[in-house]
Amino acid sequence: MNREINSRQKMIFANLLCILLIIIALVACGHVQNISSNLFGVIEVGASGIKGAIVQTSSNKDEMQVINKLEPDNKTPINPDTLKETGDSINKMFIKIKDNSVPAENIYIVGSSAVAKAPHREKLKNFVQEKTGKVMDFIDVEQEATLIFKGIVPFNQRGQVLTIDIGSGNTKGAFIEKTKIENILTFELAWGTKSFAKKVDEEKGDDNFKKTAGNLRKKILIPKIKEIAKQKSELKNLSQVYLSGGIVWAMTTIMQPDNQNKLVKITDEDINVFYDKLNHNPESLNHGLSKILQVFSINQLIAGTEILKTISDELRFKDKTLFFNKDALHAWSLGYIEEKVKTIKAE
16 A cells, blocks of 8 residues: 555656656746746837846835846937947847846837837847847837826826927827827827938928028928827827927936926926027027037037927927926836736736
8 A cells, every 4th residue: 555655755756857857948948937036127228229127026026126227328220230240239239138137038129209210120029139139029109108108107197298209210209189188199290300310301401490490490390290189189288298209308408407306397498408509509498418419419409409399389388387207218118017027917
C-alpha cells in the first residue's frame, strides 16, 4: 500500500517538475509576457523628435508614474532622409531603457499620428524591428488626441476642458461630449508648427516668409478653424483650455522663464504679445531663445504662432482660462502604456 502511494507521489512530483521546466523554457524563449514587472518603457516617435520614458506601476497596476525621462533626441522622424538616424536613436533609447531593468517585452515603440502618415512609415517600422526586435506601433489622430486629453485633464474637470495640442506635424484637440460624458470628441487641423512652415516655404515664391505666412493664415488657417468651430459648436462654451505642443512650450519658456509650476497659466494677451514680438521684434526674445532654436527655426516659430493666434482668435480664448501643462510632454505615451497594462491585466 505504501509503495503504491509513494509511486503516485513520485509521478505527481515528476509531472509538476515537467510543467515547471516547460514554463521556464517558454519564459526563456520570450513566449510568456512578463506581467509581474512593474516597470514599463515607452519610446515616442514624433514628427520632430524622439522621447523615451520609464514608467513604474503600482503593485496592482492601477496607478503609474514616470520615474525616468530620457534625454529627447531632436531628430525629424517624419523626414525620409533621416531614416537611419531615427532608427539608430530609437535603438539607443531601447538599450538604455533595458539597462534600467525594464524587460524587453514591457517596452513599446510608438509613432505619432503625424509619423503614421509619413510615406516611409513601413521602411521605418522594418528598420526599427531589425534593430530592436520590436514591432513598432502607430496611433492615429483620434487616438492621440484622446490619450492627451485623458493624460492631462483631471477626471473631475473633464466636462469643462478643451485640450489642444499644436504638434510639429499636425494640431489636434479633444473634449467631452456634453450629453455623453464618457464620449471624447476630437478634431484635427492638418498643419503643425513645422508642417505649416514647410507649406509657407513652398508657397512663398519671391515674397518673404512672414508675409506669406500671414496670407496663408487668412487663406487656409482661419477658414479651417471656423469650419471646426461650426461643426463642434460646444468648443466655444468650454471654460478652460489646456494647451500643449512645441510652440506653446516655446512661448511660455520666453514669456514666463521663472515659472516652475507644472501647470502654467497663460492669457490670450500673452499669445498676442508673443506673436507681435516674433513678427516685428524677434531681437527682444532673448531669454531662452538659444535653447528653443535647437528645436525650431525662427521661421518655424513664426508658422507655429500663426496657428496658435488663429485658434486663439477664432475660439475666443479671451473669454477662457488657459493653461500650458508641462506634463503633456509624455501625456499620450503614458495613456498608451495605461491601455497596454489594462490589456495585460485582462488577459
